[in-house]
Structures are given as C-alpha cells and as structure tokens.
Amino acid sequence: xxxxxxxxxxxxxxxxxxxxxxxxxxxxxxxxxxxxxxxxxxxxxxxxxxxxxxxxxxxxxxxxxxxxxxxxxxxxxxxxxxxxxxxxxxxxxxxxxxxxxxxxxxxxxxxxxxxxxxxxxxxxxxxxxxxxxxxxxxxxxxxxxxxxxxxxxxxxxxxxxxxxxxxxxxxxxxxxxxxxxxxxxxxxxxxxxxxxxxxxxxxxxxxxxxxxxxxxxxxxxxxxxxxxxxxxxxxxxxxxxxxxxxxxxxxxxxxxxxxxxxxxxxxxxxxxxxxxxxxxxxxxxxxxxxxxxxxxxxxxxxxxxxxxxxxxxxxxxxxxxxxxxxxxxxxxxxxxxxxxxxxxxxxxxxxxxxxxxxxxxxxxxxxxxxxxxxxxxxxxxxxxxxxxxxxxxxxxxxxxxxxxxxxxxxxxxxxxxxxxxxxxxxxxxxxxxxxxxxxxxxxxxxxxx
Numbered sequence: 551x552x553x554x555x556x557x558x559x560x561x562x563x564x565x566x567x568x569x570x571x572x573x574x575x576x577x578x579x580x581x582x583x584x585x586x587x588x589x590x591x592x593x594x595x596x597x598x599x600x601x602x603x604x605x606x607x608x609x610x611x612x613x614x615x616x617x618x619x620x621x622x623x624x625x626x627x628x629x630x631x632x633x634x635x636x637x638x639x640x641x642x643x644x645x646x647x648x649x650x651x652x653x654x655x656x657x658x659x660x661x662x663x664x665x666x667x668x669x670x671x672x673x674x675x676x677x678x679x680x681x682x683x684x685x686x687x688x689x690x691x692x693x694x695x696x697x698x699x700x701x702x703x704x705x706x707x708x709x710x711x712x713x714x715x716x717x718x719x720x721x722x723x724x725x726x727x728x729x730x731x732x733x734x735x736x737x738x739x740x741x742x743x744x745x746x747x748x749x750x751x752x753x754x755x756x757x758x759x760x761x762x763x764x765x766x767x768x769x770x771x772x773x774x775x776x777x778x779x780x781x782x783x784x785x786x787x788x789x790x791x792x793x794x795x796x797x798x799x800x801x802x803x804x805x806x807x808x809x810x811x812x813x814x815x816x817x818x819x820x821x822x823x824x825x826x827x828x829x830x831x832x833x834x835x836x837x838x839x840x841x842x843x844x845x846x847x848x849x850x851x852x853x854x855x856x857x858x859x860x861x862x863x864x865x866x867x868x869x870x871x872x873x874x875x876x877x878x879x880x881x882x883x884x885x886x887x888x889x890x891x892x893x894x895x896x897x898x899x900x901x902x903x904x905x906x907x908x909x910x911x912x913x914x915x916x917x918x919x920x921x922x923x924x925x926x927x928x929x930x931x932x933x934x935x936x937x938x939x940x941x942x943x944x945x946x947x948x949x950x951x952x953x954x955x956x957x958x959x960x961x962x963x964x965x966x967x968x969x970x971x972x973x974x975x976x977x978x979x980x981x982x983x984x985x986x987x988x989x990x991x992x993x994x995x996x997x998x999x
Contacts, residue, residue, distance in 0.1 A: 582648070583815050585657040592811040594824060600808050601828040609798025610762065611705075611855040611873070613836045614769075614843025616794035618851050619787030621780040622844065626837055628788075632795045633833030635976065636946065637826065640805050641819060643950035646957050647806065648815065658810035661945075662687040665953050672956040683949070690945035692891035695884045696920060697937030698797075702877040702884075703924035705854045706731050709874035716861045724928040731878070732921055738882045739917045740910060754876045761876065762839075764869040765855050769842040779845055789986035790935050796946060796983070797938035799836060853929075885920075889913055932994050939987025947980035 592600065617625035647664040651657065654667065665687045669680035707727035715721050783791075805825075809818045818824045844851055847858045856873045859866035893909060900908050951973035955963070963969045 580652050580655045582651040582657050583813060586810070586813075587657075592808070592813065594812070594814055594817045597808050597812050597818065598824045598828055601804070601824060602831060605799070605828060605832045610836055610839050611765070612794055612798050612853055613840030614847065614851045614855050614858075615853050616791050616798065617840040617844035618849060619783055619794070620791040621782040622776065622841060623781040624783065624788075625791065625840055625844065628791060629795060629799075629837040629840060630833055632792065633799060633829055633836070635979070636796075636799055637829035637833075639947055639950045639976065640825060640829075642954040644805065644809055644819060644825070646950075646954050647809075648819075650957065659806070660810070661691065661806045664806070665949060668953045668957045673959055676956065683953075687945065687949060688891050688894075690941050690949070692888040694937060694941035694945060695887040696916075697941060698884050699881055699888075699920045700924045700927075701797075701937070702881045703728050703731055703735075703921050704928055705857075706874045706877050706881075707924070707928070708854070708857055709870040712857065712861065713867050713870055716867055725925045728921060728925045728928060732918065734878055735881060735917050735921065736914060738878065739885050739913050741882060742909070754879045757872045758876045761856065761869045761872040764865060764872075765859065766839065766842065768859050768866065769839070769846045769855070771846075773842070773846055774848075776845065779848055786990075789939070789983065789990050792983045793935040793938035793943075793987035793991070795836075795938070796942040797935075799832060885913075885917070889916060892916070927995055929994070932991055935987055935991035935994070939984050939991055943980045943984035943987070947983075948977055951976045 613629070616629075620628055643661070643664065646668065647659045650664060650667055650671075651659055654671075659667065662684050666680050666684035669683050670677055704724065707724050707730070710730075711722065711724055711727045713719075809815055812818060812824075820826070839855070843855050843858075850858065852858050854873070856870050859869055861867075889909075889912060893912060896908070896912070897905060955970060955973050958969065
C-alpha cells in the first residue's frame with residue numbers, strides 16, 4: 551500500500567495523509583461543497599445578504615447607549631477595534647471548520663460540531679474535554695438567544711407603553727406591559743415550522759429598515775455641537791461599552807449555518823470575501839448610528855434608540871410600533887435556538903408518542919420563563935451588558951481562539967508562535983471583558999431591584 555501526503559490548504563497549515571488503495575478517487579482532494587445537500591444552494595451574494603440581515607438587527611439600536619459609556623472618539627475607535635476582533639475570530643473559526651471538513655471528509659460542520667471534533671482529534675491530554683466543550687458551545691449559544699428574547703420583550707413592552715401614554719392610554723409599568731406580551735408570544739412561539747414565519751420575516755425586514763430610517767432622521771435633525779458631548783467617558787464605562795458592542799455586533803451564531811449553505815464556501819473568507827465585506831458594513835453602520843444617536847440625545851439616551859424618539863410626533867410613535875412588531879416576530883425566530891438546544895438534550899428521554907405535547911409544553915414554559923425574567927428586570931441596558939459579557943465573550947471570542955490553537959497545535963504552531971501569543975491576548979481580553987462586564991451588570995441589577 552502506497553502512502554501519499556497532500557497539502558490541501560494554501561498556507562500548508564493542514565497536512566492530510568491519504569492512503570492509496572489503487573483507486574484514483576482516493577488521490578483527489580476532498581471538496582466539502584461537492585458533497586453538500588442539494589438544498590445548500592446559497593449564492594455568494596445571498597450569503598452576504600443573510601449575514602447582513604442577521605447582523606444588522608436589534609443591536610444597532612443599542613449602539614448610542616454604548617457610545618454613552620465610551621464617548622464619541624473612544625466609541626468610534628472602539629467600535630472599529632471590536633469589529634476587527636470579531637471579524638478575525640469568526641475568520642479563524644470558519645477556517646478551522648473548513649480545514650476540519652477536508653481532513654475528516656465532512657460536507658459541513660456547525661459551531662458545536664467544530665469545537666467537539668477539534669478536541670476529539672487534538673492532543674491526547676485534552677481529548678477528554680471534547681464533550682464539555684460541545685456542551686459549553688451549545689449552552690452559550692442557547693443563553694445568548696434566550697437573553698436576546700428578554701431584550702426584545704423589554705423593547706416591545708417599553709415601546710407600547712410609550713405609545714399608550716402618548717395617546718392617553720393606560721400608563722401601566724413596564725413590568726405589566728412585559729406580561730401582556732404573553733398574549734401574542736405564547737401562540738406565536740407554538741409555531742413549529744419556520745417556513746410558516748418566512749412571509750412575516752420578509753415583511754419584518756422591510757418594516758425594520760423603515761423604522762431605522764425614521765430613527766436616523768430624528769438623530770440627524772437639529773444635532774447639537776460635538777463639544778457638548780464627551781469625547782472620552784470614564785474608564786468605568788468601558789466594560790459596559792464592550793459588552794453592549796459584543797451583543798450588538800457579534801453574529802457568530804449564524805455564521806456557520808450561512809457558510810454551510812453556500813455553493814462556493816471558499817468565497818466566504820479572503821480579503822474580498824463575504825465575511826470581510828459584511829463586517830466592514832456592520833462596523834461602519836453601527837459606528838455611524840452610535841455616533842449620531844449619542845450626539846443627538848447625549849446622557850439621556852436609552853438602551854434602544856427608538857425609546858428616545860419624541861412623544862408628540864406621529865412619525866416617531868409609528869417607528870416605535872414598527873420596532874415592537876418586528877421584535878415580536880424576531881422573538882419567535884430566535885426562540886428556536888434555545889428550544890432546539892434543550893430539546894436535543896431531552897427528546898431521547900421522552901416516549902416518541904409524547905413528543906408533540908412535550909415540545910409544545912417546552913415552548914410554553916420557556917416563553918413564560920423568559921418573559922418572567924424580563925418582568926423581573928425591566929432595564930434593557932442591564933440585559934445587554936449581561937448577555938454580551940457572559941455569552942458572547944465565551945462564544946464569540948474565547949472558544950474560537952481556543953479551538954484554533956488546539957487544532958493547529960503541533961502542526962504549524964508551538965508555544966512561542968505568533969498565533970498562540972495573539973490568541974492568548976484575545977483570550978485574556980475576552981475573560982477581562984466577561985468578568986468586568988458581569989460585575990458591573992450585577993451591580994446595576996442589584997441597584998435597580
């Protein structure tokens with residue numbers, strides 16, 4: 551039996567030993583895209599559109615509040631810096647996943663799968679940690695989306711409350727309006743097929759763009775002088791800035807599904823690839839909205855930009871209602887992620903004859919729990935900080951660089967390699983951001999109880 555060695559990636563980072571048994575097919579490099587299902591037919595432009603749609607979500611409305619904690623100059627530079635880090639971290643995760651697909655001859659791998667398999671095939675002393683890393687990736691993803699559901703609930707409740715007060719309706723507390731969202735959310739989250747939400751999602755995208763445009767109109771209208779705002783805020787505000795930025799900008803949960811659906815996944819990376827283009831647009835857009843929003847509203851800016859819009863103008867109230875409606879539909883979509891993670895842990899313990907009722911019960915209980923959390927802590931800013939600090943510091947920054955280090959260890963890097971030092975710095979940054987962000991968020995929660 552002859553053995554041939556092939557380098558299947560341009561930088562020779564991965565060398566795969568292929569055994570030749572007389573068949574020509576064994577000599578040909580494995581191309582994951584050629585083995586993906588027929589349904590994986592997303593074009594390069596379609597992947598870019600999906601990534602922008604996923605990234606330019608509710609987080610953009612939180613950027614003015616992030617700038618409040620950093621200042622105009624520090625916020626602008628910090629947004630670009632965090633955007634660069636997020637882009638790099640996503641890049642190394644996708645690259646690792648693509649190389650692993652070639653090495654293991656898999657058509658595609660998800661986030662948790664990539665983490666698990668890297669540790670399974672890594673250095674022997676750490677292989678035992680593979681199940682733990684998979685669980686960590688799964689639960690970080692689930693908690694991130696669950697936290698986003700809580701954020702959406704608060705925005706919906708506050709938006710309806712402000713409109714109600716503006717037109718002499720009930721001036722109930724935000725907590726009561728959060729509870730009232732259950733009237734719509736309970737039936738909406740019982741929809742078990744995503745395809746039934748597609749028409750509503752398409753409509754929501756249009757409505758979202760209109761509401762963002764209205765918000766920007768008010769931000770750009772009669773702006774004060776830059777000298778009236780802080781160019782650099784207190785250093786104690788940086789953890790909140792970083793946590794909010796991570797919550798707003800980090801779309802790592804949707805990156806792998808999008809890349810896995812591409813017909814030409816090699817176009818996802820690269821200098822002019824889908825990822826770089828999308829992240830550049832996202833960073834510029836977020837920085838622009840954050841700068842203009844903080845410049846306009848200053849220290850009174852809220853956790854969602856629409857909550858600062860005038861109370862006495864119909865156009866502003868319409869924007870608030872549109873954002874609330876969009877988030878009602880978005881809640882149903884992102885709620886699928888935590889439900890899916892929990893259901894995968896439970897379904898094998900439940901008789902198949904009871905699966906339908908069990909999943910319905912899980913959806914019902916989960917919705918009530920998330921809305922209950924929003925009722926208990928109706929401060930949007932605190933959710934942004936807590937979710938960004940805990941989940942996205944782990945899932946969006948720490949895990950990807952750990953996975954890259956483990957995968958490339960003893961292949962083309964060692965302890966003193968630039969890659970290892972760079973990943974250590976990113977890892978330290980993520981841990982510092984998580985600890986400081988969680989500390990300040992918990993202090994804020996305690997003060998507001």
